Amino acid sequence: MAEQSVRWGILATGGIAATFAADLVDLPDAEIVAVASRRREPAEAFAERFGVARAYGDWESLARDPDIDVVYVATPHSAHRAAAGLCLAAGRNVLCEKPFTLNLREAEELVALAREHDRFLMEAMWMYCNPLVRRLKALVDDGAIGDVRTVQADFGLAGPFPAAHRLRDPALGGGALLDLGVYPVSFAQLLLGEPDGVAARAVLSEEGVDLQTGALLSWDSGALASVHCSIVGGTGATASVTGTRGRIDVPSGFFHPDRLVLHRDGRDPEEFAADPADGPRTSMRHEAEEVMRALRAGEKESPLVPLDGTLAVMRTLDAVRERIGVRYPGDAVAPAA
Numbered sequence: 001m002a003e004q005s006v007r008w009g010i011l012a013t014g015g016i017a018a019t020f021a022a023d024l025v026d027l028p029d030a031e032i033v034a035v036a037s038r039r040r041e042p043a044e045a046f047a048e049r050f051g052v053a054r055a056y057g058d059w060e061s062l063a064r065d066p067d068i069d070v071v072y073v074a075t076p077h078s079a080h081r082a083a084a085g086l087c088l089a090a091g092r093n094v095l096c097e098k099p100f101t102l103n104l105r106e107a108e109e110l111v112a113l114a115r116e117h118d119r120f121l122m123e124a125m126w127m128y129c130n131p132l133v134r135r136l137k138a139l140v141d142d143g144a145i146g147d148v149r150t151v152q153a154d155f156g157l158a159g160p161f162p163a164a165h166r167l168r169d170p171a172l173g174g175g176a177l178l179d180l181g182v183y184p185v186s187f188a189q190l191l192l193g194e195p196d197g198v199a200a201r202a203v204l205s206e207e208g209v210d211l212q213t214g215a216l217l218s219w220d221s222g223a224l225a226s227v228h229c230s231i232v233g234g235t236g237a238t239a240s241v242t243g244t245r246g247r248i249d250v251p252s253g254f255f256h257p258d259r260l261v262l263h264r265d266g267r268d269p270e271e272f273a274a275d276p277a278d279g280p281r282t283s284m285r286h287e288a289e290e291v292m293r294a295l296r297a298g299e300k301e302s303p304l305v306p307l308d309g310t311l312a313v314m315r316t317l318d319a320v321r322e323r324i325g326v327r328y329p330g331d332a333v334a335p336a337a
Contacts, residue, residue, distance in 0.1 A: 080100060
């Protein structure tokens with residue numbers, strides 16, 4: 001028996017919104033019923049492209065639409081607090097793109113709003129929903145490599161990005177850390193939880209955002225994580241997890257891998273490949289499916305992407321920014337609900 005369709009609203013019409021919408025269209029139990037932008041023209045163009053019935057030229061109309069089961073917030077992260085907060089206050093469930101917000105304060109406000117209004121809320125950390133990443137975590141949790149001692153992960157884009165680009169705009173939360181560094185930090189914390197210590201160095205742009213950042217996260221258990229992000233050099237986006245009895249390597253694209261290699265002491269390497277049935281490695285369908293599963297089950301958050309974990313990552317990102325001297329205009333502004 002087919003599941004009842006979950007009705008989605010899409011808030012924003014940029015590239016990530018289009019990618020997500022394309023994956024939703026391919027899911028038989030998902031329906032996009034409305035899209036919103038700050039201007040009607042891009043909303044109407046998006047609606048025509050994806051066969052969406054309603055296009056709004058303001059966010060409020062989408063937030064008030066009673067036919068929407070869940071809103072996907074795909075604005076730049078500097079607007080996540082305002083956009084997701086508007087939807088939650090209107091009684092909508094929300095999937096909010098990563099990084100969840102600019103800072104921990106904004107993240108805590110969204111979580112509080114979700115709990116006040118008894119709504120579902122999840123960060124769109126699609127990496128956590130990826131089947132192969134889930135397999136990696138299961139291997140680690142099952143003791144395949146013993147106790148984790150080190151995690152290494154990197155994510156860098158070659159650039160160069162002009163000064164006017166959003167990645168270099170402090171008002172839009174620019175820099176490598178929030179846009180890219182959230183992935184290696186989230187990867188490390190998926191396996192080790194929130195770190196007990198944070199050290200970091202960065203190279204800053206003239207605008208005051210980080211061009212590249214390296215951080216060393218430490219745990220009282222003796223585990224360490226080395227994470228790196230950059231908007232001035234394309235990295236392999238690799239990751240490695242080393243334990244007391246072996247390691248797991250992710251040769252490329254660790255946040256959407258096509259394979260893992262497990263090295264256990266005294267054994268031949270074992271390779272785990274992505275299942276072609278799961279779709280292309282860039283597919284965002286898995287996080288959409290997790291949201292729909294949770295909504296049908298009446299859950300207010302996902303066990304794969306728990307809100308406490310999202311807050312813990314934001315705490316780490318705030319700590320890194322404090323150490324490298326990056327501040328955003330929104331850090332000092334408390335937006336309305």
